[in-house]
Amino acid sequence: MDWTSAPITVDAPLEPAQPSFLFQRFSAVSGRIEQFLERERAQLPLWFAVAFGMGIAAWLWLPGEQGWVAFLVLAVGIASAGLTLGSARSGRALLFGGMAMAAGCALIWWRSEAVGTPRLDRPAVASFAAIVERMETRAAKGDLRLTLATTTGGLPPTVRVSFPAKSPPEGLGEGAHVRLRARLQPPPPMALPGSHDFARDAWFQGIGGVGRAIGPVEVVKPTAGGGLDAMRDGLGRHIRDRLPGSAGGIATALATGDQAAVTEEDAEAMRRSGLAHLLSVSGLHIAAVVGAAMLLSLRLLALSERLALRFNLVLVAAGFGAIAGIAYTLLTGMQVPTVRACIAALLVLGGIALGRDAISLRLVAVGALLVLSVRPEALAGASFQMSFAAVTSIIALHRWSLVRTWLAPREEIWPMRFLRGIFGLLLTGLVVEIALIPFALYHFHKAGLYGVFAILIAIPLTTFVIMPLEAGALLLDAVGLGTPLWSATGIAIGAMVDLAHSIASAEGAVTMLPTMSRWAFALMIGGGLWTCLWIGKVRLWGLVAFATGAAGAALAPVPALLVTGDGQHLALVRDDGTPVLLRSRSGDFVRDLMSEAAAFDGEPANLEEQRFARCSRDACIADIVRDGRAWRLLAIRSRDRIDWTSLTKACADADIVMADRRLPRACQPRWLKLDRPMLERTGGLAIYLDDEPYVSSVTDRIGRHPWRPEPLAIRPPARPPARFPTDR
Structure with missing residues (x-):
């Protein structure tokens, strides 16, 4: 049969294939997304x-x-x-x-x-020549701190040196050539896991060594004067001369952002009362400066009928406000919160110029991108995190339709309008305090619980009384008439400081927390962002993440032992939470460090005064009981020679041995031998003895980041041996 003549038949059309169940589900999910x-x-x-x-x-x-x-x-x-x-x-x-x-x-x-620069690898005493890059007055400690560009070989390019400020040499200042002898050391690393990392700050600032001058600083070539640092330092000295004492330190911080003149007692009270952010030049201060400049320029320009009719004076006033904001940011040293606030203010002014509402989360996002594009390391700092968290929470709150409706202007009698404003301020303060608690607990291990009540009084007092009085006093000083305003400023600052001390000393004013895990902190941050940035009901899932992170943070265990990386300091945490120090003469920094890491709000005790410890001039032996297990600690605290037989026997009878020197090889405890070689590798340690004992080290926190101490750290054993002594 000829195939060409065969009839052609057309088959019925094929039915389309049915999509699979998985494909249908994927399409449905993708459609919903x-x-x-x-x-x-x-x-x-x-x-x-x-x-x-x-x-x-x-x-x-x-x-x-x-x-x-x-x-x-x-x-x-x-x-x-x-x-x-x-x-x-x-x-x-x-x-x-x-x-x-x-x-x-x-x-x-x-x-x-x-930004990486050479660093010192060990302490050294050196005589060297240098050029002063920056000079800071640390009035609270009675010191001057110099950032120096060294011109002598064998040293890092930039070092930071402090010396007493009682009699500074003539001609010392920015740009001066100096010669000095100083005891230098590498920038101090993180002292304990979770504490502040000074070495990271120094790395990104290009500082390779820090120390203290020995003897006088010789000025070879005096400063030419001028410069923003010199202007800032001179302004701070002028304020403290006109307003001595505690109030002068607070006034200096408000004007220049330099908190070095604030006494430790006042600074601690401000932190405990939730008012510490007032000492850091940020949104409140920039807003006051920009607003004052706009109001003053607008009022003055409006006095001219010709200018008022020919120009848009609001735009001109916005320009003056922008200039004032930028100048104030430069004067205060361009700190991260100040730069962030200045960028935000400029965006707001730009929105005013364009006739648009610039107060939005997009403004915050643009400000964050600009800051992080220039200084990405700022993300790790408490200042960046807390300032952006506060602004984001405020905008997100007032974007909520219920709050916006309740606080919207309306025709009503003035008492109701006043109460509505007070309620709005109280609600805003409460939301800001809740938003800042995770950051305060993560960075400082403490958070003030009554800050919303302090803010209700302190912010209006600072914005509408203290800062205008201080600005007026500085202006009137030009003609010698500022004394009355300085007196009024001192009284107002005294009222704010008294408020801070009253709130800080109240029972239950502060909650403490040991070092929280980073995953818990990340969950709280992620949950907060999810809640603030979305606008639909899906944002409520952020509260679940936040609550999960908060639960993880609240369950953070308290370490049983804390050891600094130099082996000089050890704290044993008692069952009641009190840290017990090996050395009774430890300084305030160490005592605060140990108390914060142990989540203890009080003064540490001394090991030699405890019943469970036996101390001699050379060493302390303490028995620690956790969950039915007994642990013996041997802590050596002198550099004198100890009998070899006695030492090795004591080591063999101990579970943990700690010393700030090299111990002989024959010293073999049952679990941890923490002598100088080991601590140089691990850095500071937090040792947990409850349930599953383990060790957390500074090395674990830093990893292989470029500011890690050298040599590269080696982890201590993460678990004790399977058998534990229980008969002691």
């Missing part, structure tokens, strides 16, 4: 700033190069997945989010390498 992102499209740019910060935080959190590279690969993978999804809103969100995460991680990694 697209609908959600479409509803929240105005909020998506805010998450770009969050993703950028996540990249920086990941570099700071992950321990070394392998983790950083893995995170970059993950971020690029997320961006690639978004690129694959095409023009869908979810695809663009993944693309830009992944790119922002990678950019943040890469930026701080690059900056950490770019």
Whole structure:
């Protein structure tokens, strides 16, 4: 049969294949995600700033190069997945989010390498020549602190040296050439796991050594004068001359941002009462300066009928406000909260010029991106975190329709209007305090609980009384008439300080917490951002994350032993939470450090006074009981020679041995031998003896970041031996 002549038959059309169940579910989920992102499209740019910060935080959190590279690969993978999804809103969100995460991680990694400078590897006494880059007055300690660019070989390019301020040499200042002899040491690392990392700060500031001058500082070539640092220092000295004592230190901090003149008692009271942010030049101060400049210029320009008719005086006043804000930021040293507040003020003024509402979360996001683009390391600082958290929480609160409706202006009698304003201020203060508690507990191990009541009085007092009085006194000093206003300023500052001390000393004013885990802190931050940045009901899931992180933080265990990296200081934490110090003459810094790490709000005790300890001039032996297990601690506290036989026998009978010197090889305790070689590798330690005993070290926290102490740290054993002594 000829196939060409065969009849052609047309088959029935094929039925389309039914999509699989998984495909249907994926399509439904992706459709819902697209609908959600479409509803929240105005909020998506805010998450770009969050993703950028996540990249920086990941570099700071992950321990070394392998983790950083893995995170970059993950971020690029997320961006690639978004690129694959095409023009869908979810695809663009993944693309830009992944790119922002990678950019943040890469930026701080690059900056950490770019700012790296040689550091001292051991303490040294040196005579050297240098040029003064910065001079700071630390009035509370009676010191001058010089940041010096060394011109003598064999030293880091930049060091920081302090010396008594009683009789500074003539001609000392920014740009002066000096010669001096100083005892220098490497920038101090984190003293205990979770404490502040001074070495990280010094690394990004390019400081390779810190110390104290021995003898006088010789000025070879005097300063030419001038400069912002000299102006700031001179202004601070003038304020303290006109307003001596405690009030002068507070007034200096309010005017210049220099808190070195604030006494430790006042600073602690301000922290405990929740008013410490008033001492840091930030949004409150910038707003007052910009607002005052705008109001004054607007009133003065409006006196001219020609100017009022020909020009938009609001725009001109906004220009004067911008100039005043920038000048004040430069004068106060361009600290992170000040820069953030200045950027925010400039954006607000720009919004006024354009006729748009600039008070929004986008303003906060732009400010954060600008600061982090220049100084990504600022993300790790309490100042950056707390200032942005406060502003974000305030804007998110007043964006809530219920709050906005309740606080909106309306026709009503003045008592109701006044009460409505007081309620709004109280509610705002309460939300800010709640937002700042995680940061205060993470960085300082303490948080004030009555801060909202202190803020209700202190902020109006500072904004409308203290700062105008101080500004007026400085202006009238030009003609010698500022004395009455200085007296009034002192009285107002005294009232604020008395308020801080009263709140700080109240029972239950402060809650303490030991070092919380970083995952708990991250959950609280992530939950807070999720709640503040979305506008739909989905934001309520952020409260679940926040509560989970808060529970993890609240359950953070208290260490049984705390050991500093130099082996000089040890604190044993009793069952009642009181830290007991090995050395009774420890300084205030060590005593505060141990109390905060143990979450103890009080004065530490001394080990030699405890019944469970036996101390001699050379050593202390203490028996620690935790969960039915007995542990014996041998802590050597002198450098004198100890009989070899007695020492090795005592070591063999102990579970933990600690010393600030090298111990002989024959000294073998049952678990931990913490002598100088080991502590040089581990840094400070927190030892936990409840349930599953383990050791947390500074090395674990720092990882392989470039400011780690050298040589590279080696971890101590993470677990004790399987058998424990229980018969003691």
